[in-house]
Amino acid sequence: MKLSVVIPVYNEIHTVGEILSKVLQVDLPKEVIVVDDCSTDGTREFLKQWEASEAKRSKDQIRILLQPENRGKGAALRAGFKEATGEIVIVQDADLEYDPKEYPRLIEPILDGRADVVYGSRFLGTPRRVLMFRHTLGNKLLTFLSNLCTDLNLTDMETGYKVFKKEVLDHIHLKSNRFGFEPEITAKIAKMNYRIYEVPISYSGRDYWEGKKIRWIDGLKAVFSILRYNFFDSVTEDIVYQTLQRMKKLHRYNRWIFSEFQPFLGRRVLEIGSGIGNITKFLLDRDLVIATDVDPMYLTFLKNTFGQYKKFLIGNLDISGSELEPYRSYHIDSVICFNVLEHIAEDEKALKNIFDILEPGGRLLLFVPSQRWLYGSLDRHLGHHRRYDREELRKKLEDAGFRVIFLKYFNRIGILGWYLNSRILGRKKLPSFQLKIYNLLGPFFKMEGLLPLPFGTSLLAVAERPE
Structure with missing residues:
Protein backbone atom coordinates (compact mmCIF):
# COMPACT_ATOMS: atom_id res chain seq x y z
CA MET A 1 0.00 0.00 0.00
CA PHE A 232 -23.44 19.65 18.33
CA ASP A 233 -21.90 18.73 14.99
CA SER A 234 -22.44 16.17 12.25
CA VAL A 235 -19.80 13.73 11.10
CA THR A 236 -20.65 14.34 7.45
CA GLU A 237 -22.81 16.62 5.32
CA ASP A 238 -24.59 13.51 3.96
CA ILE A 239 -28.24 13.99 4.98
CA VAL A 240 -29.05 10.29 4.54
CA TYR A 241 -26.27 9.33 6.95
CA GLN A 242 -27.32 12.00 9.45
CA THR A 243 -30.88 10.69 9.30
CA LEU A 244 -29.73 7.09 9.82
CA GLN A 245 -27.74 8.15 12.87
CA ARG A 246 -30.76 9.94 14.31
CA MET A 247 -33.00 6.96 13.59
CA LYS A 248 -30.46 4.69 15.29
CA LYS A 249 -31.35 6.30 18.60
CA LEU A 250 -35.08 5.58 18.20
CA HIS A 251 -34.87 2.21 19.93
CA ARG A 252 -38.61 1.91 20.63
CA TYR A 253 -39.56 2.87 17.10
CA ASN A 254 -37.09 0.44 15.48
CA ARG A 255 -38.23 -2.36 17.77
CA TRP A 256 -41.84 -1.56 16.89
CA ILE A 257 -41.14 -1.89 13.16
CA PHE A 258 -39.24 -5.14 13.60
CA SER A 259 -41.92 -6.64 15.85
CA GLU A 260 -44.47 -6.21 13.04
CA PHE A 261 -42.38 -8.39 10.72
CA GLN A 262 -40.81 -10.84 13.15
CA PRO A 263 -43.54 -13.53 12.88
CA PHE A 264 -42.87 -13.79 9.11
CA LEU A 265 -39.05 -13.84 9.31
CA GLY A 266 -37.21 -17.02 8.30
CA ARG A 267 -33.78 -18.32 9.30
CA ARG A 268 -31.68 -17.32 6.27
CA VAL A 269 -31.99 -13.59 5.71
CA LEU A 270 -30.81 -11.19 3.04
CA GLU A 271 -31.11 -7.54 4.07
CA ILE A 272 -31.06 -5.02 1.24
CA GLY A 273 -29.81 -1.53 2.08
CA SER A 274 -28.62 -2.27 5.62
CA GLY A 275 -27.17 1.23 6.07
CA ILE A 276 -25.55 1.44 9.51
CA GLY A 277 -27.38 -1.61 10.87
CA ASN A 278 -30.40 -0.10 12.60
CA ILE A 279 -32.45 -3.22 11.77
CA THR A 280 -29.54 -5.63 11.27
CA LYS A 281 -28.89 -5.68 15.02
CA PHE A 282 -32.21 -7.50 15.55
CA LEU A 283 -31.04 -10.45 13.41
CA LEU A 284 -28.38 -11.94 15.67
CA ASP A 285 -30.49 -15.07 16.34
CA ARG A 286 -30.82 -16.03 12.63
CA ASP A 287 -28.84 -18.89 11.05
CA LEU A 288 -27.47 -16.72 8.24
CA VAL A 289 -27.59 -12.97 7.68
CA ILE A 290 -26.31 -11.28 4.53
CA ALA A 291 -26.23 -7.53 5.18
CA THR A 292 -25.77 -5.50 2.00
CA ASP A 293 -25.49 -1.95 0.75
CA VAL A 294 -24.11 -0.04 -2.25
CA ASP A 295 -22.30 2.69 -0.29
CA PRO A 296 -18.66 1.86 0.67
CA MET A 297 -19.00 3.91 3.86
CA TYR A 298 -21.94 1.83 5.06
CA LEU A 299 -20.22 -1.41 4.07
CA THR A 300 -17.23 -0.45 6.22
CA PHE A 301 -19.56 0.41 9.08
CA LEU A 302 -21.33 -2.95 8.75
CA LYS A 303 -18.06 -4.90 8.62
CA ASN A 304 -16.80 -3.16 11.74
CA THR A 305 -20.06 -3.79 13.61
CA PHE A 306 -21.05 -7.28 12.49
CA GLY A 307 -17.95 -8.70 10.83
CA GLN A 308 -16.91 -10.68 13.92
CA TYR A 309 -20.04 -12.86 13.71
CA LYS A 310 -19.38 -15.97 11.61
CA LYS A 311 -23.00 -16.24 10.46
CA PHE A 312 -22.94 -12.65 9.12
CA LEU A 313 -21.79 -11.85 5.59
CA ILE A 314 -21.35 -8.28 4.36
CA GLY A 315 -21.73 -7.60 0.65
CA ASN A 316 -22.11 -4.92 -1.99
CA LEU A 317 -25.45 -5.52 -3.70
CA ASP A 318 -27.35 -3.34 -6.14
CA ILE A 319 -30.68 -5.16 -6.18
CA SER A 320 -31.75 -3.43 -9.40
CA GLY A 321 -28.59 -4.70 -11.14
CA SER A 322 -27.74 -8.07 -12.64
CA GLU A 323 -25.00 -9.51 -10.38
CA LEU A 324 -27.36 -11.70 -8.36
CA GLU A 325 -26.20 -15.24 -9.07
CA PRO A 326 -23.85 -15.54 -6.03
CA TYR A 327 -26.76 -14.89 -3.67
CA ARG A 328 -28.95 -17.70 -5.01
CA SER A 329 -26.58 -20.30 -3.59
CA TYR A 330 -27.37 -19.19 -0.02
CA HIS A 331 -30.97 -20.48 -0.20
CA ILE A 332 -32.49 -17.24 1.10
CA ASP A 333 -35.90 -17.67 2.74
CA SER A 334 -36.40 -14.01 3.78
CA VAL A 335 -35.50 -10.68 2.22
CA ILE A 336 -35.71 -7.53 4.33
CA CYS A 337 -36.06 -4.25 2.44
CA PHE A 338 -36.80 -1.39 4.86
CA ASN A 339 -36.90 2.19 3.55
CA VAL A 340 -34.89 1.23 0.46
CA LEU A 341 -37.25 0.61 -2.48
CA GLU A 342 -38.17 4.30 -2.72
CA HIS A 343 -34.47 5.08 -3.37
CA ILE A 344 -34.31 2.77 -6.40
CA ALA A 345 -35.18 4.25 -9.78
CA GLU A 346 -36.14 0.87 -11.28
CA ASP A 347 -38.20 -0.43 -8.37
CA GLU A 348 -40.15 -2.94 -10.45
CA LYS A 349 -36.92 -4.54 -11.66
CA ALA A 350 -35.68 -4.63 -8.06
CA LEU A 351 -38.83 -6.46 -6.94
CA LYS A 352 -38.44 -8.99 -9.75
CA ASN A 353 -34.81 -9.61 -8.74
CA ILE A 354 -35.84 -10.13 -5.12
CA PHE A 355 -38.43 -12.65 -6.31
CA ASP A 356 -35.73 -14.53 -8.26
CA ILE A 357 -33.33 -14.64 -5.28
CA LEU A 358 -35.88 -16.06 -2.85
CA GLU A 359 -36.42 -19.77 -2.41
CA PRO A 360 -39.96 -20.99 -3.21
CA GLY A 361 -42.07 -20.18 -0.16
CA GLY A 362 -39.64 -17.41 0.81
CA ARG A 363 -40.93 -14.03 1.88
CA LEU A 364 -40.19 -10.37 1.19
CA LEU A 365 -40.60 -8.09 4.20
CA LEU A 366 -41.07 -4.60 2.79
CA PHE A 367 -41.30 -1.19 4.45
CA VAL A 368 -41.81 1.92 2.29
CA PRO A 369 -43.06 5.52 2.67
CA SER A 370 -46.70 5.97 1.72
CA GLN A 371 -49.11 8.68 0.56
CA ARG A 372 -48.02 10.41 -2.65
CA TRP A 373 -49.44 13.72 -1.45
CA LEU A 374 -46.93 13.72 1.44
CA TYR A 375 -43.95 13.91 -0.94
CA GLY A 376 -41.91 17.03 -0.12
CA SER A 377 -38.52 18.47 0.78
CA LEU A 378 -37.62 15.68 3.20
CA ASP A 379 -38.16 13.09 0.48
CA ARG A 380 -36.12 15.04 -2.06
CA HIS A 381 -33.14 15.48 0.24
CA LEU A 382 -33.26 11.84 1.31
CA GLY A 383 -33.14 10.74 -2.31
CA HIS A 384 -36.67 9.32 -2.54
CA HIS A 385 -37.92 8.79 -6.07
CA ARG A 386 -41.47 8.31 -4.85
CA ARG A 387 -43.92 7.53 -2.07
CA TYR A 388 -46.34 4.64 -2.57
CA ASP A 389 -50.09 4.29 -2.56
CA ARG A 390 -51.42 1.02 -1.16
CA GLU A 391 -52.93 -0.43 -4.31
CA GLU A 392 -49.99 0.74 -6.41
CA LEU A 393 -47.63 -1.24 -4.20
CA ARG A 394 -49.87 -4.29 -4.25
CA LYS A 395 -49.92 -4.27 -8.06
CA LYS A 396 -46.13 -3.95 -8.32
CA LEU A 397 -45.63 -6.88 -5.95
CA GLU A 398 -48.12 -9.06 -7.83
CA ASP A 399 -46.63 -8.10 -11.20
CA ALA A 400 -43.26 -9.31 -9.90
CA GLY A 401 -44.82 -12.68 -9.13
CA PHE A 402 -45.45 -12.34 -5.41
CA ARG A 403 -48.52 -13.36 -3.45
CA VAL A 404 -49.29 -10.56 -0.99
CA ILE A 405 -49.89 -11.98 2.50
CA PHE A 406 -50.66 -8.67 4.12
CA LEU A 407 -50.35 -4.98 3.33
CA LYS A 408 -51.20 -2.28 5.82
CA TYR A 409 -50.55 1.32 6.79
CA PHE A 410 -48.15 2.05 9.64
CA ASN A 411 -47.35 5.06 11.85
CA ARG A 412 -50.50 7.13 11.35
CA ILE A 413 -49.59 9.85 13.83
CA GLY A 414 -46.29 10.43 12.01
CA ILE A 415 -48.17 12.01 9.10
CA LEU A 416 -48.54 15.23 11.11
CA GLY A 417 -44.80 15.62 11.68
CA TRP A 418 -43.86 14.69 8.13
CA TYR A 419 -46.39 17.08 6.59
CA LEU A 420 -45.27 19.93 8.87
CA ASN A 421 -41.54 19.48 8.28
CA SER A 422 -41.62 18.43 4.61
CA ARG A 423 -44.53 20.25 3.01
CA ILE A 424 -44.91 23.39 5.16
CA LEU A 425 -41.47 24.15 6.64
CA GLY A 426 -39.45 22.67 3.75
CA ARG A 427 -36.80 21.12 5.99
CA LYS A 428 -33.97 18.91 4.75
CA LYS A 429 -34.07 16.54 7.72
CA LEU A 430 -36.23 15.75 10.70
CA PRO A 431 -35.21 17.67 13.84
CA SER A 432 -33.55 15.57 16.53
CA PHE A 433 -35.73 16.86 19.35
CA GLN A 434 -38.92 15.86 17.50
CA LEU A 435 -37.58 12.36 16.94
CA LYS A 436 -36.64 12.01 20.61
CA ILE A 437 -40.14 13.01 21.70
CA TYR A 438 -41.62 10.61 19.17
CA ASN A 439 -39.46 7.78 20.49
CA LEU A 440 -40.58 8.45 24.06
CA LEU A 441 -44.24 8.32 23.02
CA GLY A 442 -43.73 5.17 20.95
CA PRO A 443 -45.66 2.81 23.29
CA PHE A 444 -48.78 4.96 22.89
CA PHE A 445 -48.53 4.95 19.10
CA LYS A 446 -48.67 1.17 19.06
CA MET A 447 -52.32 1.54 20.00
CA GLU A 448 -53.03 2.66 16.42
CA GLY A 449 -53.86 -0.98 15.65
CA LEU A 450 -57.07 -0.56 17.61
CA LEU A 451 -58.29 1.91 15.00
CA PRO A 452 -57.04 0.79 11.55
CA LEU A 453 -57.56 4.03 9.61
CA PRO A 454 -56.86 3.99 5.82
CA PHE A 455 -53.69 6.12 5.92
CA GLY A 456 -50.22 6.18 7.47
CA THR A 457 -46.70 7.52 7.00
CA SER A 458 -45.50 4.13 5.80
CA LEU A 459 -46.72 0.86 4.32
CA LEU A 460 -45.85 -2.58 5.70
CA ALA A 461 -45.98 -5.49 3.27
CA VAL A 462 -45.24 -9.19 3.50
CA ALA A 463 -45.20 -10.94 0.14
CA GLU A 464 -44.42 -14.59 -0.60
CA ARG A 465 -42.91 -16.37 -3.57
CA PRO A 466 -45.38 -19.18 -4.29
CA GLU A 467 -44.19 -22.77 -3.93
Missing part, protein backbone atom coordinates in the same frame (compact mmCIF):
# COMPACT_ATOMS: atom_id res chain seq x y z
CA LYS A 2 1.13 3.52 -0.76
CA LEU A 3 1.58 5.88 2.19
CA SER A 4 0.73 9.58 2.06
CA VAL A 5 2.67 11.60 4.65
CA VAL A 6 0.97 14.95 5.28
CA ILE A 7 3.18 17.49 7.07
CA PRO A 8 1.61 20.79 8.22
CA VAL A 9 4.30 23.43 8.70
CA TYR A 10 4.31 26.88 10.27
CA ASN A 11 7.52 28.76 11.16
CA GLU A 12 9.72 25.65 11.51
CA ILE A 13 12.86 26.86 9.70
CA HIS A 14 15.13 25.20 12.29
CA THR A 15 13.58 21.73 12.07
CA VAL A 16 11.77 21.31 8.76
CA GLY A 17 14.85 20.30 6.78
CA GLU A 18 15.80 17.59 9.25
CA ILE A 19 12.29 16.16 9.58
CA LEU A 20 11.94 15.99 5.79
CA SER A 21 15.25 14.15 5.57
CA LYS A 22 14.10 11.64 8.19
CA VAL A 23 10.78 11.10 6.40
CA LEU A 24 12.50 10.40 3.08
CA GLN A 25 14.83 7.88 4.76
CA VAL A 26 11.89 5.67 5.70
CA ASP A 27 11.95 2.73 3.28
CA LEU A 28 8.26 2.59 2.38
CA PRO A 29 6.44 3.47 -0.88
CA LYS A 30 5.10 6.94 -0.17
CA GLU A 31 4.34 10.46 -1.21
CA VAL A 32 5.26 13.45 0.93
CA ILE A 33 2.85 16.39 1.03
CA VAL A 34 4.10 19.46 2.89
CA VAL A 35 1.56 22.20 3.58
CA ASP A 36 3.09 25.53 4.59
CA ASP A 37 0.64 27.64 6.57
CA CYS A 38 2.01 31.01 5.40
CA SER A 39 5.24 30.90 7.43
CA THR A 40 7.09 34.16 8.01
CA ASP A 41 10.49 32.90 9.24
CA GLY A 42 11.93 31.68 5.95
CA THR A 43 10.34 28.24 6.01
CA ARG A 44 8.32 29.00 2.89
CA GLU A 45 11.38 30.00 0.87
CA PHE A 46 13.33 26.99 2.14
CA LEU A 47 10.57 24.62 1.03
CA LYS A 48 10.51 26.06 -2.49
CA GLN A 49 14.27 25.52 -2.83
CA TRP A 50 14.12 22.09 -1.22
CA GLU A 51 11.36 20.94 -3.56
CA ALA A 52 13.31 22.06 -6.61
CA SER A 53 16.45 20.19 -5.56
CA GLU A 54 15.14 17.14 -3.66
CA ALA A 55 12.22 16.20 -5.90
CA LYS A 56 14.61 15.19 -8.68
CA ARG A 57 16.77 12.98 -6.45
CA SER A 58 14.11 11.29 -4.32
CA LYS A 59 12.29 8.12 -5.36
CA ASP A 60 9.26 9.43 -3.42
CA GLN A 61 6.76 11.88 -4.86
CA ILE A 62 7.12 15.28 -3.19
CA ARG A 63 4.60 18.10 -3.24
CA ILE A 64 4.70 21.47 -1.52
CA LEU A 65 1.40 23.26 -0.95
CA LEU A 66 1.45 26.93 0.02
CA GLN A 67 -1.53 28.29 1.95
CA PRO A 68 -2.42 31.85 0.83
CA GLU A 69 -2.85 32.92 4.46
CA ASN A 70 -2.31 31.52 7.95
CA ARG A 71 -5.37 29.34 8.60
CA GLY A 72 -4.14 26.89 11.24
CA LYS A 73 -3.13 23.24 11.52
CA GLY A 74 -6.59 21.86 10.85
CA ALA A 75 -6.97 23.82 7.61
CA ALA A 76 -3.47 22.79 6.49
CA LEU A 77 -4.28 19.13 7.12
CA ARG A 78 -7.53 19.36 5.15
CA ALA A 79 -5.58 20.76 2.21
CA GLY A 80 -3.08 17.91 2.46
CA PHE A 81 -5.75 15.21 2.84
CA LYS A 82 -7.49 16.51 -0.26
CA GLU A 83 -4.32 16.01 -2.32
CA ALA A 84 -3.36 12.63 -0.84
CA THR A 85 -3.45 9.68 -3.24
CA GLY A 86 -2.15 6.91 -0.97
CA GLU A 87 -4.33 4.21 0.59
CA ILE A 88 -2.96 5.14 4.04
CA VAL A 89 -2.50 8.70 5.31
CA ILE A 90 -0.25 9.63 8.23
CA VAL A 91 0.01 13.02 9.96
CA GLN A 92 3.59 14.08 10.65
CA ASP A 93 4.42 17.19 12.68
CA ALA A 94 7.45 19.19 11.52
CA ASP A 95 8.99 19.80 14.95
CA LEU A 96 11.09 16.61 15.51
CA GLU A 97 8.97 15.51 18.48
CA TYR A 98 7.82 12.42 16.53
CA ASP A 99 10.24 10.03 14.83
CA PRO A 100 9.37 8.80 11.30
CA LYS A 101 11.14 5.52 12.09
CA GLU A 102 7.86 4.62 13.84
CA TYR A 103 5.95 4.41 10.53
CA PRO A 104 6.17 0.61 10.11
CA ARG A 105 4.79 0.11 13.63
CA LEU A 106 2.04 2.69 13.12
CA ILE A 107 0.71 1.27 9.86
CA GLU A 108 0.94 -2.41 10.87
CA PRO A 109 -2.59 -2.68 12.38
CA ILE A 110 -4.04 -1.26 9.15
CA LEU A 111 -1.96 -3.49 6.88
CA ASP A 112 -2.97 -6.66 8.70
CA GLY A 113 -6.67 -5.70 8.68
CA ARG A 114 -7.17 -5.01 12.39
CA ALA A 115 -7.72 -1.25 12.21
CA ASP A 116 -9.06 1.63 10.16
CA VAL A 117 -7.36 4.29 12.30
CA VAL A 118 -4.19 4.13 14.43
CA TYR A 119 -3.11 6.53 17.17
CA GLY A 120 0.50 6.60 18.33
CA SER A 121 0.41 6.89 22.13
CA ARG A 122 3.12 8.69 24.04
CA PHE A 123 1.92 7.13 27.31
CA LEU A 124 2.15 3.39 26.67
CA GLY A 125 5.61 2.79 28.05
CA THR A 126 8.21 3.44 25.33
CA PRO A 127 11.23 5.78 25.75
CA ARG A 128 10.29 9.45 25.90
CA ARG A 129 11.86 12.71 26.95
CA VAL A 130 10.86 13.70 30.50
CA LEU A 131 9.40 17.19 30.26
CA MET A 132 6.65 19.49 31.61
CA PHE A 133 4.36 17.67 34.05
CA ARG A 134 1.56 20.22 33.59
CA HIS A 135 1.43 19.49 29.85
CA THR A 136 1.18 15.78 30.56
CA LEU A 137 -1.60 16.42 33.07
CA GLY A 138 -3.42 18.63 30.56
CA ASN A 139 -3.15 15.94 27.88
CA LYS A 140 -4.56 13.30 30.19
CA LEU A 141 -7.43 15.52 31.29
CA LEU A 142 -8.35 16.26 27.67
CA THR A 143 -8.11 12.58 26.79
CA PHE A 144 -10.31 11.71 29.78
CA LEU A 145 -12.96 14.24 28.74
CA SER A 146 -12.82 13.04 25.13
CA ASN A 147 -13.16 9.41 26.23
CA LEU A 148 -16.09 10.35 28.43
CA CYS A 149 -17.88 11.80 25.40
CA THR A 150 -16.88 9.18 22.79
CA ASP A 151 -16.89 6.09 25.06
CA LEU A 152 -13.42 5.18 23.74
CA ASN A 153 -10.52 4.20 26.01
CA LEU A 154 -7.69 6.11 24.36
CA THR A 155 -4.59 6.95 26.35
CA ASP A 156 -3.49 9.85 24.11
CA MET A 157 -6.18 11.71 22.17
CA GLU A 158 -3.90 14.69 21.47
CA THR A 159 -1.08 12.66 19.93
CA GLY A 160 0.43 14.11 16.78
CA TYR A 161 0.79 10.68 15.20
CA LYS A 162 -2.52 9.67 13.67
CA VAL A 163 -2.86 7.24 10.76
CA PHE A 164 -5.97 6.71 8.64
CA LYS A 165 -7.20 4.63 5.79
CA LYS A 166 -7.80 7.17 3.04
CA GLU A 167 -11.46 6.12 2.80
CA VAL A 168 -11.97 7.18 6.43
CA LEU A 169 -10.93 10.74 5.67
CA ASP A 170 -13.01 10.74 2.47
CA HIS A 171 -16.15 9.97 4.51
CA ILE A 172 -15.65 12.58 7.23
CA HIS A 173 -16.43 16.28 6.91
CA LEU A 174 -13.76 18.16 8.89
CA LYS A 175 -14.24 21.77 9.93
CA SER A 176 -11.69 22.77 12.57
CA ASN A 177 -9.03 25.16 11.30
CA ARG A 178 -6.59 25.04 14.18
CA PHE A 179 -5.66 22.70 17.03
CA GLY A 180 -9.28 21.57 17.37
CA PHE A 181 -8.46 18.98 14.71
CA GLU A 182 -7.45 16.38 17.31
CA PRO A 183 -10.72 16.29 19.32
CA GLU A 184 -12.79 16.75 16.15
CA ILE A 185 -11.33 13.80 14.26
CA THR A 186 -11.52 11.65 17.39
CA ALA A 187 -15.20 12.45 17.93
CA LYS A 188 -16.10 11.79 14.31
CA ILE A 189 -14.27 8.49 13.85
CA ALA A 190 -15.90 7.31 17.10
CA LYS A 191 -19.36 8.21 15.76
CA MET A 192 -18.59 6.35 12.54
CA ASN A 193 -17.67 3.22 14.50
CA TYR A 194 -14.27 2.87 12.85
CA ARG A 195 -11.82 0.40 14.38
CA ILE A 196 -9.17 2.35 16.29
CA TYR A 197 -5.86 0.95 17.55
CA GLU A 198 -3.20 2.56 19.71
CA VAL A 199 0.46 1.64 19.44
CA PRO A 200 3.28 2.88 21.70
CA ILE A 201 5.63 5.47 20.23
CA SER A 202 8.71 7.31 21.42
CA TYR A 203 8.39 11.02 22.03
CA SER A 204 10.93 13.85 22.23
CA GLY A 205 8.89 16.80 23.43
CA ARG A 206 10.35 20.25 23.12
CA ASP A 207 10.21 23.35 25.31
CA TYR A 208 8.82 26.76 24.42
CA TRP A 209 12.26 28.23 23.68
CA GLU A 210 12.62 25.47 21.07
CA GLY A 211 9.46 26.58 19.29
CA LYS A 212 6.59 24.75 21.01
CA LYS A 213 3.36 26.52 20.01
CA ILE A 214 0.66 25.03 22.27
CA ARG A 215 -0.56 27.46 24.96
CA TRP A 216 -2.98 27.14 27.86
CA ILE A 217 -5.67 28.86 25.82
CA ASP A 218 -5.44 26.00 23.31
CA GLY A 219 -6.38 23.63 26.11
CA LEU A 220 -9.56 25.60 26.77
CA LYS A 221 -10.35 25.61 23.06
CA ALA A 222 -9.83 21.85 23.01
CA VAL A 223 -12.47 21.43 25.75
CA PHE A 224 -14.88 23.47 23.64
CA SER A 225 -14.02 21.36 20.57
CA ILE A 226 -14.61 18.11 22.45
CA LEU A 227 -18.10 19.24 23.45
CA ARG A 228 -18.92 20.79 20.09
CA TYR A 229 -17.91 17.88 17.88
CA ASN A 230 -19.37 15.20 20.13
CA PHE A 231 -22.76 16.79 20.75
